[in-house]
Amino acid sequence: MSDTSDSAVRTYIRQHRDAFLGDLVEWLRIPSVSAQPEHAEDVRRSADWLAARLRETGFPVAEVWPTAGAPAVFAEWPSDDPGAPTVLVYGHHDVQPAALADGWYSDPFEPRLEGGRLYARGAADDKGQVFFHTLGVRAHLAATGRTAPAVHLKLLIEGEEESGSPHFRTLVEEQAHRLAADAVIVSDTGMWSETTPTVCTGMRGLVDCEIALYGPGQDIHSGSFGGAVPNPATVAARLAGALHDADERVAVPGFYDGVVPIGAAERELFAELPFDEAEWLGTAKSSGTLGEAGYTTLERIWARPTAEVNGIGGGYQGAGGKTIIPSSALLKLTFRLVAGQDPDAVEVAVSRWVAGWVPDGIRYDLTFAASTRPCLTPLDHPALQSVVRAMGKAFDGQKIRFTREGGSGPAADLQDVLKAPVLFLGISVPSDGWHAPNEKVEIDLLLKGVETAAHLWEDLGGALR
Amino acid sequence: MSDTSDSAVRTYIRQHRDAFLGDLVEWLRIPSVSAQPEHAEDVRRSADWLAARLRETGFPVAEVWPTAGAPAVFAEWPSDDPGAPTVLVYGHHDVQPAALADGWYSDPFEPRLEGGRLYARGAADDKGQVFFHTLGVRAHLAATGRTAPAVHLKLLIEGEEESGSPHFRTLVEEQAHRLAADAVIVSDTGMWSETTPTVCTGMRGLVDCEIALYGPGQDIHSGSFGGAVPNPATVAARLAGALHDADERVAVPGFYDGVVPIGAAERELFAELPFDEAEWLGTAKSSGTLGEAGYTTLERIWARPTAEVNGIGGGYQGAGGKTIIPSSALLKLTFRLVAGQDPDAVEVAVSRWVAGWVPDGIRYDLTFAASTRPCLTPLDHPALQSVVRAMGKAFDGQKIRFTREGGSGPAADLQDVLKAPVLFLGISVPSDGWHAPNEKVEIDLLLKGVETAAHLWEDLGGALR
Incomplete structure (x- = not known):
């Protein structure tokens, strides 16, 4: 493993922060709503925009992959070490429907920077979390002096996640040889809170x-x-x-x-999280809980x-x-x-x-609509431990805890077809308002995502050998 | 009872048919939708239009009565026989919401005469059935040579029936002295079919x-x-x-x-009606029945x-x-x-x-919203028999049968406050499409309504003494 300097990563990120945010704002302006046929052209435009940006980032390969529905984007940046493991990053470039009339304070497709937050449809789900990988890989190279990543890096950014990924499995099956990977990193989830960084171990x-x-x-x-x-x-x-x-x-x-019933050990880990039901209800904008008898709120949304x-x-x-x-x-x-x-x-x-x-x-x-399989990664998987270490560096040595994700993604299709473990790297927090009016991302956390990605490839390159 | 010539009534109606229909079309053009605040002015315009028309008809008194909501119209035409009984006709000049997008073949407020039918929102419910009384009373006078009706005739045409008559009871209570009557004729119901004339005995x-x-x-x-x-x-x-x-x-x-459970005698009368469930389902545009166990379809909609x-x-x-x-x-x-x-x-x-x-x-x-009381008139009431006789003349001696009405009207408030029996005179048929797109009235039946009204006052003048 080559020497990665934490301060070099941070310096590089600080220097490129404004350009990175400017580019993200440009992408968020494209209303790539996959559920609404009138936005089909916007979804295509979003794919083209991303492919072009990935080429500018340095990916030697960046292609728009048509599907029977909305197109995906595939990019590849081989390591200069032929023996390096291959990692596939998954995210999506389509977004949920959004209209001013739903209660947005400003146009959902005219991004607004305010109070350290970036408000826009897709800011957190999922364009922001896809985009941190662009600056992340550049910071990884800058800090390590490499000219290519420490892993064979691939990206697959689909365009129909918010519509249930109807053509995703077919795409993955057809392109399995190009998507082949030793591990999949899904950047389409969140973490516990601004102050309690966590790694997710499964999705519904x-x-x-x-x-x-x-x-x-x-x-x-x-x-x-x-x-x-x-x-x-x-x-x-x-x-x-x-x-x-x-x-x-x-x-x-x-x-x-x-x-599969939730095990006693995981129930205990969940119970250790600083869960404040009143605060959670605030995030849920709800005034009471209601759910399956015999389970806590966290168990209900993550494991049931x-x-x-x-x-x-x-x-x-x-x-x-x-x-x-x-x-x-x-x-x-x-x-x-x-x-x-x-x-x-x-x-x-x-x-x-x-x-x-x-x-x-x-x-x-x-x-x-197309269904999505559930998935779950064992807590002791070595690649999962890599993610935990990279995130620990970005979060100044804070203990990284475990969660699950109540939402759904096509991660399990990748696991099924590519026979690779699926890991989750996300920096969104519950208050980001996924699928809701006034979706936002915390800019500090977005940059922690960049930093985690910058550290991850070096660590994972070793862990997966 | 003075001599009423059936043929004189028919001649008069034939001579005035076109002018009558032309006037009705004019009224139907006013979109007096009481449920939609944007039509409040139209409801007022409808009331003004009707009051003016009733004055032209010959009613010495025709007033627009304001309420806390939409206005009603009151008109009065005293008999020249001071000992004549008083009859109050009830109807409404407001209509259900209607929009082309609901499936109308043409603008619901641009009446269309086609195939002996008049299509428009309110054609049957209830403007058409209010309006037949205008030509009815003129034909009554023309055929009997009278200069004033055989009863003290009053009309109360409310403007909020389709909104649940929220201010109707208050209005009736406040104006009880002017509305006082020996019987109430409600013209806001229908009859069995084009070929089976019936009198309704109650409303839900x-x-x-x-x-x-x-x-x-x-x-x-x-x-x-x-x-x-x-x-x-x-x-x-x-x-x-x-x-x-x-x-x-x-x-x-x-x-x-x-x-009050439905009695065995009325169940038998209902069972004698030429009820064809397949045909009824056609009118209901439905492909199956579903309702309270132990009751027939007619009992379900009329008496349960x-x-x-x-x-x-x-x-x-x-x-x-x-x-x-x-x-x-x-x-x-x-x-x-x-x-x-x-x-x-x-x-x-x-x-x-x-x-x-x-x-x-x-x-x-x-x-x-304001509620409406149920009401029911005994089958053997003498005034009810008057209605049956007048209708029998209009329908060339056909046997008049009995029904009830599944819909609701504020008839019971009139019964409560005025302590008068409530009788129903309506010529609408189930296929008229009340509250539905493409509401219509059969013009032949509309003229039978005119004719029944023309015969009724003479008969009722005697029956109620």
């Missing part, structure tokens, strides 16, 4: 479905017909209302099949599978009243999965469950 | 509520927080999903208190109380997915009441039921 999986229910051919008078024909809004409500039992367990039969109503709609939602039986209703549900659950089996269970609730006289379309 | 009451549910202060990430905080869309769904039990009975405790979801909304309803816990959700429910149920008691029961479903961490606002 996701099954995402939409149920469109059709009743009368048009809205009909609820006085004339009410009580005698089925109402699709009522059926949507019955489905959503029956999602959970009285213990807030998911009531879809078969849903829990295969779930859940079901959530993301959207429901039917009938008249305007001012005043309208005494109708609506002609249609819509229900958007997501299920979060944990290790041991198979998304395909959950889809089958959900399909059976929906069919059992829909009465004669209601037609329905049940569609699943 | 209405309790209308909106439940706004508030969870997180903004939409939050369902991966990061899902399964640990209450979701207002889920709570809205749980409420709506718990509205009915497995027998499709309303599951709100206490809801059925006081319900029900609960209906008119609207539900929360979270993301656009294209694609958005993995959020929404910050709020909305539920619009209406309950139809039958004789014996007290709207105030139902509101108390609903309030208790809602409170029992809302968990800690969810705040809610439950608001009730």
Whole structure:
């Protein structure tokens, strides 16, 4: 392992901070919303922008990879040591939908620097966390005097993560030879808090479905017909209302099949975290907790599978009243999965469950978006320990603790196809407001991300040999 | 009773048909949507228009009566026989919301005459059925040679019926001395079909509520927080999903208190009606029936109380997915009441039921619009028999049968305050599409309404003495 100077890394980062932020702002201006067809061209523009920027960073290879949906970006920077291990960094360049009307204080696609924070859709999820690798690898080279990274470095930045990564697995399978790696670093998660740096050891999986229910051919008078024909809004409500039992367990039969229970050791580690429920509720902008009986809040969001109503709609939602039986209703549900659950089996269970609730006289379309597998990395994996050491340097020797991530990413597909361990390196904090109005990233933490990345390749180059 | 010539009535109607329809079209062009604040001025304009038209018709008194909401129209035409009974006609000049986007084939406020039908919002509910009284009273005078009607005729045409008549009872109480009547004729219902004329004997009451549910202060990430905080869309769904039990009975405790059961005689009369469920489903634009166990479809919509979801909304309803816990959700429910149920008691029961479903961490606002009482007139009432005779003349001697009305109107308030029996005279048919896109009225039936009204005053003048 060559000698990496902490102060040289910091000096380099300080010198390039403003240019780095300026470039990130330019990228954040591109509204790469993968869920909205009208932004398809923006997602393509975002990919082109990133590929060009990666070439400028020094990656000899930086390509836009088309998919059946939105394009991904692949980049590669081989080590000059042929025996060096290969590491693949994963992130995404698409973002959640965002509109001023949702409660943003300013245009979500006109980034705003204020009070040490950068506000924009994608600032934390995930453009900021992808982008810290660009300055990170430059700082690694500058501080070590290398002309190429200490590992064969690859980047795969997809464009459909916020839409459930429908074409990601196919892409990874088709390009498996070019993506081959000894370890995968996922930079699409967060850490405990500004003051408690953590490494995440797993992500939940996701099954995402939409149920469109059709009743009368048009809205009909609820006085004339009410009580005698089925109402699709009522059926949507019955489905959503029956999602959970009285213990807030998911009531879809078969849903829990295969779930790996959380072990006593990890429960103890979670319990040691400085969890302040009142503060957490502040971040969740919520005034009470509610979840599966027998589990703590952290266990519920990290280690237990859940079901959530993301959207429901039917009938008249305007001012005043309208005494109708609506002609249609819509229900958007997501299920979060944990290790041991198979998304395909959950889809089958959900399909059976929906069919059992829909009465004669209601037609329905049940569609699943692409699912995401859950994944989990053992706490004692040597590469995980590398990440912990690099992060420890960036955080001035603070103890690095462990969390899991309640959200979902296609990390498990990379693990499946590439047969490589998946590690998580993220610096976002819960208050960053992922998927919410006024998403932001803390600039100090963003630079800690740069610094961790700058230290990581040297350490990992040794750990993975 | 003076001599009324059927053919004189018909001749007069034929001569004035086109002018009558032209005037109605003019009125239908005014979008008097009481539920939408942006149409408040249109509702006022509708009242002014009607008052002016009633004066032209010959009513010596025609006034716009302001209320705390939308204005009503009152008109009076005394008989020249001081001993004649007084009859009050009730209807409404406001209409349901309507927009092209809801599925109208043409502008709902640009009336379209096609195939013997007049298409427009309000054509049947209720402007057309109010308006047939204008030509009706003129035909009555023309055919009998009278210069004033055979009864002291009063009209009260309110402007907030489609908004639950929030100020109607107050208005009736305040103006009880001017509204005093020996009978009330409500022209805001329908009949069985084009070929089976019927008289309605009762209307269901209405309790209308909106439940706004508030969870997180903004939409939050369902991966990061899902399964640990209450979701207002889920709570809205749980409420709506718990509205009915497995027998499709309303599951709100206490809801059925006081319900007058439907008698065996009326069940038999209903069963004699030429009810074709397949045809009825066609009118309901539905492909299956669903309702309270143990009752027929007609009994369910006419004689049993029900609960209906008119609207539900929360979270993301656009294209694609958005993995959020929404910050709020909305539920619009209406309950139809039958004789014996007290709207105030139902509101108390609903309030208790809602409170029992809302968990800690969810705040809610439950608001009730003004309620409407149920009402029912005995089948053997002499004034009801008058209506049957007048209608029999208009329908060429056909047997007039009995129905009830599943919808609601403020008829019971008139009955309560004025201590007068309430009779129903309506010529609308189920296919008219009340509250639905492409509402229409059959012009032939509209003219039968004119004719019935033309015969009614003479007969009723005798029957009520």
